[in-house]
Amino acid sequence: MSRPPRTSAGAALPALVLALVLALVLAACSTGGKPSTSAEPAAASPSTDAAGPTHTPSHAAAKLKPLRAGERRVEVAMPKPYTPSAPYGTGTDDYRCFVLDPHLTKDAYITGLNILPGTPSVVHHVILFRLPPASVAAAEAKDAAEPGEGWTCFGDTGLRSQGASLDDAPWLGAWAPGGSEQVMAGDVGVPMQRGSKVVMQVHYNLLAGPRPDVTAAQLRLAPQSKHLAALRTMLLPAPVELPCRAGHDSSPLCDRAAALADVRKRFGSEVGMTADYLHLLCGPVHAGNVQTCDRTLQAPATIRAAAGHMHLLGRAVKVEVDPGTPKARTVLDIKSWNFDNQGARPVRPVRLHRGDTVRVTCRHDQSLRDLLPAFKGQPERYVLWGEGTTDEMCLGILLVTRP
Numbered sequence: 195m196s197r198p199p200r201t202s203a204g205a206a207l208p209a210l211v212l213a214l215v216l217a218l219v220l221a222a223c224s225t226g227g228k229p230s231t232s233a234e235p236a237a238a239s240p241s242t243d244a245a246g247p248t249h250t251p252s253h254a255a256a257k258l259k260p261l262r263a264g265e266r267r268v269e270v271a272m273p274k275p276y277t278p279s280a281p282y283g284t285g286t287d288d289y290r291c292f293v294l295d296p297h298l299t300k301d302a303y304i305t306g307l308n309i310l311p312g313t314p315s316v317v318h319h320v321i322l323f324r325l326p327p328a329s330v331a332a333a334e335a336k337d338a339a340e341p342g343e344g345w346t347c348f349g350d351t352g353l354r355s356q357g358a359s360l361d362d363a364p365w366l367g368a369w370a371p372g373g374s375e376q377v378m379a380g381d382v383g384v385p386m387q388r389g390s391k392v393v394m395q396v397h398y399n400l401l402a403g404p405r406p407d408v409t410a411a412q413l414r415l416a417p418q419s420k421h422l423a424a425l426r427t428m429l430l431p432a433p434v435e436l437p438c439r440a441g442h443d444s445s446p447l448c449d450r451a452a453a454l455a456d457v458r459k460r461f462g463s464e465v466g467m468t469a470d471y472l473h474l475l476c477g478p479v480h481a482g483n484v485q486t487c488d489r490t491l492q493a494p495a496t497i498r499a500a501a502g503h504m505h506l507l508g509r510a511v512k513v514e515v516d517p518g519t520p521k522a523r524t525v526l527d528i529k530s531w532n533f534d535n536q537g538a539r540p541v542r543p544v545r546l547h548r549g550d551t552v553r554v555t556c557r558h559d560q561s562l563r564d565l566l567p568a569f570k571g572q573p574e575r576y577v578l579w580g581e582g583t584t585d586e587m588c589l590g591i592l593l594v595t596r597p
Contacts, residue, residue, distance in 0.1 A: 257375070258308060258375055258412070259306075259375060259377050261414065262305075262416075264416050264419070264420055265305060265415060266414075266415050267413065267414055267415070268296045268297070268412070268413045268415060269410055269411070269412045269413075270294035270295065270394075270410065270411055270413065271294070271310075271408060271410035271411070272292050272294075272312075272343060272344075272394070272407075272408050272409055273343065274343050274408070275312075275343075275406035275407060275408050276290060276343040276396075276407055276408075277404050277405070277406045277407070278290065278398035278400060278404050278407070279400070280400060281346045282459065282460065282461075284459060284460055285461075285582060286399060286400040286401050286583070287318075287397065287398070287399055287400065287460070287581060287582045287583065288346075288397075288400065289346065289347050289348045289349075289395060289396070289397050289398075289581065290343075290345070290346065290347065290395070290398065291333075291336075291344050291345055291346075291393050291394065291395045291396075292337075292343060292344040292393070292396070293325065293330075293333050293334060293337055293344075293393060293394075294391060294392040294393070294394050294411065295391050295392075296390075296391070296413055296415070298386055298387075298388050298389060298390055299388055300417065300418065301385070301386065301387055301418040302385075302386050302388075302415045302416060302417060302418060303383025303385055303386065303416045303417075303418065303420060303422050304366055304367075304383060304384040304386055304413055304414065304415060305377070305382075305384075305414045305415070305416045305422070306375065306376055306377035306378055306413075306414035307322065307366065307375075307411055307412065307413050307414060308374075308376070308411065308412040309322070309367070309368075309369035309373065309409070309411045309412075310409065310410040311369065311407075311409050312407040312408040312409045312410070313406065313407040313408075313409075315402045315405060316399060316400065316402060316403075316404065316407055317396060317397075317407060317409060318370075318371075318397040318398060318399040318583065319368060319369065319370040319371075319396075319397045320368060320370075320394060320396050320411075321365065321367075321368040321395045322365070322366040322367050322392050322393070322394055322395075322411060323364045323365060323392065323393040323394075323395065324364045324365075324384065324386060324392065325390055325392055325393050326387055326390050327387055327388075327389035329353050330389070330390075330391055332353050333351070333391070333393060336353070347395055348461045348462055348465045348581055349462075349464075349465040349468075349581075350395075353393070360428065360429045360489075361428050361491075361492070361493070362426050362427070362428070363426075363428070365427045366384055366392065366413075370534075370536055371534055372534040372535055372536075373537070374537075377414065378425060379540075381422060382422055382423045382424070382425040382498065382595060383416055383420070383422040383423075383424070384424070384425050384426075385424050386415075392411070392413075394411060396409055397581075399583055401568070401583070424595065424596070425498065425594075426495075426593070426596065427591065427592070427593060427594075428495070428591070428592040428593075428594050429589065429590075430487065430489060430513065430589065430590035430592065431472060431475070431476075431487065431554070431579075431588065431590075432472070432476055432485045432486055432487035432554050432556060432588040432589075432590075433469065433472040433473055433476055433479070433485050433487070433579060433588065434485060434556070434558065434577060434578055434579045434586040434587060434588050435450075435469075435479055435481045435482065435485060435576075435578065436481075436482075436483065436507065436558050436560060436576065436578075436586060437481045437482075437560075438560065438574050438575065438576055439560050439561065439574075442574045443574065444574075445573045445574040445575060446573075447573050447574065447575035448574055448575060448576050449576065450481075450576045450578070452576075453576040453577070453578055454466070454467075454469055457469065457578055457580040457585065460581075461580065461581050461582075468579050468580075469578040469579040469580070472487075472579060475487065476488075483509075483557055483559060483560075484555065484556070484557045484558075485555070485556055485558075485588055486553060486554065486555040486556075487553065487554055487588075488551050489551065489552050489553075490549060490550070490551055491547070491548055491549065491550045491551075491552065492548060493548055493596065494546060494547050494548055494596065494597055495545075495592075495594040495595070495596050496543050496544065496545050496546065496594060496595050496596070496597075497515075497541055497544040497546065497592050497593070497594050498540070498541070498543060498593045498595060499538040499539060499540045499541060499592075499593040500513055500526040500538060500539055500541055500590070500591065500592050501526070501536060501537065501539065501590075501591040501593075502526055502528055502531075502536070502554075502556075502589065502590055502591070503536060503587055503588075503589040503590075503591060504533075504556055504586060504587055504588060504589070505533065505583065505584070505585065505586045505587060506533055506562060506568055506569070506583065506584065507558045507559055507562050507563070507577060507586055508533065508556065508557075508558055508559075508586070509530075509531055509557040509559045509562075510528060510529050510530065510556070510557040511526070511528050511554070511555070511588070512524065512526060512527045512528070512553075512554070512555045513525050513527075513552065513553070513554050513555075513590040513592070514552070514553045514555070515546065515550060515551070515553075516550055516551050517551070517553050521550075523544060525544055526539065526541075526590065538591065538593060546594075552590075554588065554589070554590035556588035558577070558586055558588075568583055569584060572584055
C-alpha cells in the first residue's frame with residue numbers, strides 16, 4: 195500500500211468536508227475518551243444494570259479520588275429518562291445528545307470527570323462536549339425541535355457554531371465500558387467560560403433491546419485563578435477499507451458501493467459519506483488490512499497523553515511523529531488491541547513543531563468476525579468507517595498543550 199500524501203489539518207479540505215469528517219470522528223464510539231494525563235490508576239466507574247435507569251452518585255463519591263486544592267465537584271444528569279430507538283428505522287444504534295447545565299457563574303477549568311451510565315446494557319459510550327455560551331441557544335432549539343429528551347446526533351452534536359477542528363476538538367472527556375474516573379495532571383485543565391454548558395452525547399446500542407436510561411456525569415472544576423495550561427484534543431483519523439475475505443465474499447455487502455450505501459442508510463447521507471471524505475484528507479482508496487494517514491502540523495504543541503480507537507475488528511494501532519526521519523518518535527504503540535481498554539496513556543512531554551508530521555496506523559482483521567458474538571447473524575461486508583458497533587474506525591487521539 196502506498197503511503198498517503200502529507201496534509202495539513204484541513205488545508206486540503208473544503209470547510210464543509212472538514213466539518214463532515216470531524217462530525218463522525220468526534221463520535222468515535224467507545225473511545226475510552228480523554229482520561230487522566232497522570233499515570234496514577236483510576237478508580238472503578240460505578241454503574242449498575244437493573245430494570246430501569248439507575249446511577250448511584252452517593253456510592254460513586256466514596257470511590258472518587260480526593261479533590262485537590264481549589265477544586266469542587268458538580269454533578270449533572272439527564273433531566274428525564276430517554277428510551278432509545280433507531281432514528282432512521284433501521285440498524286441497532288441510536289446517538290442522542292442532551293444539554294447539561296453545570297451552572298458556571300465564573301470562568302473555570304474542568305480538571306476531571308466521572309461518567310455514570312444509567313443503564314449499561316444499552317449505553318455503549320458517552321462523550322461530553324463543551325458548549326460555549328454563544329452556542330447554548332442553538333442547542334436548546336435543537337432539543338425543543340424533537341419530541342422527548344435531547345436530539346438525534348449521529349456524528350458530533352450537530353452544532354457547527356461550537357467551533358471545532360481536527361486540531362482542537364471540543365471534547366471534555368468520554369466513557370466506554372471499562373472506563374473510570376478521569377483526573378487530569380495537576381498543571382492542565384480544559385477552559386470553560388462562565389455560562390457554558392455541556393452537551394452529553396450517548397451512543398445507545400440496541401442489540402439487547404431498548405431500555406430507558408438516565409446517565410449522569412460528575413465534573414471536577416478548578417477556578418480560573420489556578421492558571422492551568424489549556425489541555426486540547428487533537429484527532430488523527432485514517433480511513434478504513436477492509437474487504438471481505440476470500441471464501442466469505444458472496445454477500446451483496448462485500449461490494450464497497452453497496453456497503454457505503456448501507457452505512458448512509460443507517461446514519462444519514464452526510465455522516466455516512468465520511469468513508470469517502472477521509473480520502474480527501476489522507477489519500478486515495480487502497481483496500482487492505484492496514485491503513486495510515488499523515489498530518490503536517492500547522493502550529494507547535496506538546497503531547498501529554500495519547501490514545502487509539504478502533505472497534506471490534508481492530509488488531510493494532512500506532513501513532514508516530516516524523517516517521518522515517520532521524521527525529522522519529524513513537525508516542526503510542528498498541529500491538530494487541532483491547533476493545534475494553536481504550537484509555538489515554540500518559541507520555542513524557544513530546545514537543546511538536548510547525549511542519550512536523552504525525553502519522554496514525556491501524557490494522558484490522560475480518561477473521562475476528564468468526565470469534566465475536568456481536569457478529570453472529572450479521573452478513574459479511576466490506577467494512578468502512580462507520581458509527582455502529584460492527585462498523586470500524588481508525589483514530590489516534592492526542593492530548594496536547596500549546597505554547
